[in-house]
Amino acid sequence: MTIAENEKEIIEDFALFSDWEDKYEYIISLGRELPLISDQYKTEDHLVRGCQSRVWLHADKKGDNIVFTADSDAIITKGIIAMLIKVLSDQPAAEVAKNDLKFIDTIGLKEHLSPNRSNGLVSMIEKMKLYAHAFSSGI
Amino acid sequence: MNENCFDTPATLKNSVHDIRKDFPILNTQVNGKNLVYFDNGASSQKPQAVIDSISNYYSTMHANIHRGVHTLSQRATQAYEDARVAVQTYFNAAHSEEIIITRGTTEAINLVAHSFVKKGDEVLISGMEHHSNIVPWQLAEVNLKVVKVKDNGELDMDDFKSKLSANTKLVAITHVSNTLGTINPVEEIIALAHQLGVKVLLDGAQAVPHIKVDVQKLDCDFYAFSAHKMYGPTGIGALYGKKDLLNAMPPYQGGGDMIKQVTFEKTTYNDLPHKFEAGTPAISEGIAFGAAISYLNGIDWTWAAQHEHELLAYATEEIKKIEGVKIIGEAVHKAGVLSFVIEGVHHYDLGTLLDQMGIAIRTGHHCTEPLMQRFGITGTARASFAIYNTKEEVQIFIDALKRAIKMLK
Numbered sequence: 001m002t003i004a005e006n007e008k009e010i011i012e013d014f015a016l017f018s019d020w021e022d023k024y025e026y027i028i029s030l031g032r033e034l035p036l037i038s039d040q041y042k043t044e045d046h047l048v049r050g051c052q053s054r055v056w057l058h059a060d061k062k063g064d065n066i067v068f069t070a071d072s073d074a075i076i077t078k079g080i081i082a083m084l085i086k087v088l089s090d091q092p093a094a095e096v097a098k099n100d101l102k103f104i105d106t107i108g109l110k111e112h113l114s115p116n117r118s119n120g121l122v123s124m125i126e127k128m129k130l131y132a133h134a135f136s137s138g139i
Numbered sequence: 140m141n142e143n144c145f146d147t148p149a150t151l152k153n154s155v156h157d158i159r160k161d162f163p164i165l166n167t168q169v170n171g172k173n174l175v176y177f178d179n180g181a182s183s184q185k186p187q188a189v190i191d192s193i194s195n196y197y198s199t200m201h202a203n204i205h206r207g208v209h210t211l212s213q214r215a216t217q218a219y220e221d222a223r224v225a226v227q228t229y230f231n232a233a234h235s236e237e238i239i240i241t242r243g244t245t246e247a248i249n250l251v252a253h254s255f256v257k258k259g260d261e262v263l264i265s266g267m268e269h270h271s272n273i274v275p276w277q278l279a280e281v282n283l284k285v286v287k288v289k290d291n292g293e294l295d296m297d298d299f300k301s302k303l304s305a306n307t308k309l310v311a312i313t314h315v316s317n318t319l320g321t322i323n324p325v326e327e328i329i330a331l332a333h334q335l336g337v338k339v340l341l342d343g344a345q346a347v348p349h350i351k352v353d354v355q356k357l358d359c360d361f362y363a364f365s366a367h368k369m370y371g372p373t374g375i376g377a378l379y380g381k382k383d384l385l386n387a388m389p390p391y392q393g394g395g396d397m398i399k400q401v402t403f404e405k406t407t408y409n410d411l412p413h414k415f416e417a418g419t420p421a422i423s424e425g426i427a428f429g430a431a432i433s434y435l436n437g438i439d440w441t442w443a444a445q446h447e448h449e450l451l452a453y454a455t456e457e458i459k460k461i462e463g464v465k466i467i468g469e470a471v472h473k474a475g476v477l478s479f480v481i482e483g484v485h486h487y488d489l490g491t492l493l494d495q496m497g498i499a500i501r502t503g504h505h506c507t508e509p510l511m512q513r514f515g516i517t518g519t520a521r522a523s524f525a526i527y528n529t530k531e532e533v534q535i536f537i538d539a540l541k542r543a544i545k546m547l548k
């Protein structure tokens with residue numbers, strides 16, 4: 001599936017939720033399912049520091065594609081990471097680098113990506129794109 | 140504005156119902172729910188009188204202060220200086236020039252760190268200090284000694300006594316801990332320090348919303364506080380300092396207002412308090428600070444202390460019934476703050492879900508990272524109360540907390 005198809009699927013999933021509780025329960029369940037980052041990458045080098053929750057991110061090359069694994073100490077942060085990974089992981093690095101991730105806004109989770117949400121997500125997305133940019137330009 | 144604009148009204152308010160009417164923001168809906176604002180430790184909300192004061196200033200008297208001969212400038216200067224006197228009177232300082240208007244507690248402490256101590260001086264702080272009472276001393280390159288905090292969140296007074304000596308230049312300790320709520324035994328600290336000729340600065344940021352402070356009765360040498368935690372505007376606060384100490388201290392920042400005469404060869408400095416107030420200040424905020432003081436003068440403080448105590452006691456009792464909750468900070472004397480951690484629940488997740496239910500609490504390290512390290516945690520969830528909070532809100536918070544925990548565990 002392409003990035004756009006993945007985004008569409010998540011947006012459709014979220015359209016089913018009538019209240020915040022269902023929505024967050026779903027995010028929390030995604031967080032629980034997130035493939036954990038391999039312990040060898042759960043290090044300072046891979047840490048994206050947020051003021052409150054912490055995020056670990058690792059990127060691998062698979063042909064022209066980029067594969068992400070990640071973890072967080074907060075479950076909601078982890079759930080949002082799971083969605084980002086679902087959308088962006090194992091996709092062409094060049095596509096990942098230019099994606100603007102509008103789906104987060106569409107499903108009403110924009111506040112988690114605002115600069116005052118010190119959860120590490122904004123920095124994590126920047127880092128994902130940096131990796132993608134580096135991989136696609138062969139750096 | 141005339142000179143009695145910050146006077147105390149004849150009858151004092153002692154009803155939460157009446158007080159809530161004074162704070163328009165409390166009618167706000169957040170995520171479709173009535174706002175429950177329990178983040179007062181970070182910043183309290185503002186009464187209409189404070190909001191009106193800012194609007195009134197810009198509508199009727201704005202001009203730069205202290206220099207102009209024209210009417211507006213004189214009017215604004217009078218209102219700004221009236222506010223200083225209102226602060227002086229409220230805190231019972233002996234002289235109005237002992238009130239240095241600053242951007243807040245942080246700037247007040249930075250001023251003392253810059254002008255009262257020098258590199259290598261010994262400064263005694265505690266393990267429960269906010270970063271704003273740690274980092275300024277590190278920047279000043281003093282010899283920092285840290286008093287231990289006990290497991291229940293009280294200051295270890297035996298450790299204080301063992302670390303305090305005639306070599307100590309300054310004791311700089313928080314009056315009330317922003318993270319633990321602990322009210323420190325400041326009278327005893329000041330008495331012990333003064334026996335050895337050591338000066339004392341109190342960080343009053345968290346104390347002033349809850350305790351009516353009398354600086355002369357306390358006999359502290361410096362007292363730093365912010366307006367925005369005591370129902371006033373942001374970006375303004377004050378440093379109280381004893382006149383002889385302030386007079387002996389060099390200026391903190393250079394610029395307009397703080398000078399008597401400037402030549403390229405030699406500049407002479409203005410008298411107190413202007414010596415420490417370089418540049419055009421936050422005039423509207425200063426005047427609105429006076430309006431906040433005036434509002435507080437209209438509150439029955441005996442009632443307010445009892446009301447806040449009841450809120451804290453009720454919240455503490457109820458939260459203890461929830462499985463897995465651990466309160467951080469169980470000092471005998473506490474004010475306004477309930478900090479806690481929940482086994483298996485990250486504070487960020489908790490804060491996010493409570494926000495969905497219209498409840499504002501603070502989560503994280505509360506700018507007290509060394510204290511977090513002391514307790515072996517990365518952060519807490521903190522509910523902090525103000526005079527306008529109610530027991531019903533505490534109940535809503537407890538119910539929401541249970542619901543959030545259920546979702547997260």
